Amino acid sequence: MGETLKNTAVLILEDGSKFYGKSIGIYGISSGEIVFNTSMTGYQEIITDPSYKNQIITFTCPHIGNIGINKNDEESSSIHLKGIILKNLSPISSNYRSEKTLLEYLQEKNIITITNIDTRKLTKKIRKHGSQKGCIVCLKNIPKFKNYKEILKYKKLKFSNIIPIKKLKENILNQKNINFHKKYNKKINEKFLKIKKKHIVVYDFGIKKNIINILIQKKCKLTIVSKNIKYKEILKLSPDGIFLSNGPGDPRNFKNSIKSVKKLLPYNIPTFGICLGHQILALANKAKIIKMKFGHHGGNHPVQNTKTKKIIITSQNHNFVIDKKTLPKNIKITYSSLFDNTIQGIKIKNKPMFSFQGHPEASPGPHDASFLFNYFIKLIIKK
Known part of the structure; x- marks a missing residue:
């Protein structure tokens, strides 16, 4: 089933805004451009879409993962995005095609994910002020970062928009x-x-x-x-x-x-x-x-x-x-x-x-x- 959601995590935006939540048990820091996706389903295809390289996806649908994961619905063999932001991650899946839960899949692919945050508030901010970069921080002991730039100095984060x-x-x-x-x-x-x-x-x-x-x-x-x-x-x-x-x-x-x-x-x-x-x-x-x-x-x-x-x-x-x-x-x-x-x-x-x-x-x-x-x-x- 995978590790339960018990680890503290924080999302810090370019403008200094902070959103505290939970990690899925994958530790690390990931930075990228934050975009929101309004789809009600199809999360597996979205996550595996190469076009999301170096972006962090916010799902506006408040409950993600209820139909699980299966290999046939992958749009590529790799996940190119930098992270995922969710309101609620379903701990179970109920679909005859499901091979594993979304939680198990994200942990297996080592994808940094923050849950239990106000995705509605985050989406409204992006709609009003436009796209901006952000960092998801999932560490056992999170330093008291003052802003986004401080995180970048803490850990050098580089990315390219070209897939090798x-x-x-x-x-x-x-x-x-x-x-x-x-x-x-x-x-x-x-x-x-x-x-x-x-x-x-x-x-x-x-x-x-x-x-x-x-x-x-x-x-x-x-x-x-x-x-x-x-x-x-x-x-x-x-x-x-x-x-x-x-x-x-x-x-x-x-x-x-x-x-x-x-x-x-x-x-x-x-x-x-x-x-x-x-x-x-x-x-x-x-x-x-x-x-x-x-x-x-x-x-x-x-x-x-x-x-x-x-x-x-x-x-x-x-x-x-x-x-x-x-x-x-x-x-x-x-x-x-x-x-x-x-x-x-x-x-x-x-x-x-x-x-x-x-x-x-x-x-x-x-x-x-x-x-x-x-x-x-x-x-x-x-x-």
């Missing part, structure tokens, strides 16, 4: 329809490339497992490539389509990827971007990106088609967005958020290229936007 290639490879299941480019230290299987299936080159910035599953279900064969691959290497692979995956961090830092995608534009290869990939496609077309006040994180975000006015409910996880003021003439807005009117989808005019800010693979749900994968396949077939 080794970790990216670990995220991806070993399936027959997946091949790795040589940049992943694996040679291209020439027989693989001759298979008569739609061949998709996938830029892996921190891809979720369910995206891969869906593309394979659509009868695609995938060649996974690194973020730093040059466009000529892409062309040598003769792809039927290009996929730009989700991932963590500021898209403006992916300079090599942006340059590569920009060089590929004249070749009119059908291209689909999700989340970070959506932003990189925009940057490659000379749009600009801005950071949001507190981002979108949750499974209840309404998005509207700008042409048909049809509304879909989407899963979201991003802190950056395309700046409407800098939108070039060759980019058409296809979807907008009904929460704050931010850009949620774009299409490159006169090119078979489009992208979506939300997560149409929807793991966890909803699945309203899953049709975008079919649209991508239709573009490839038409091409």
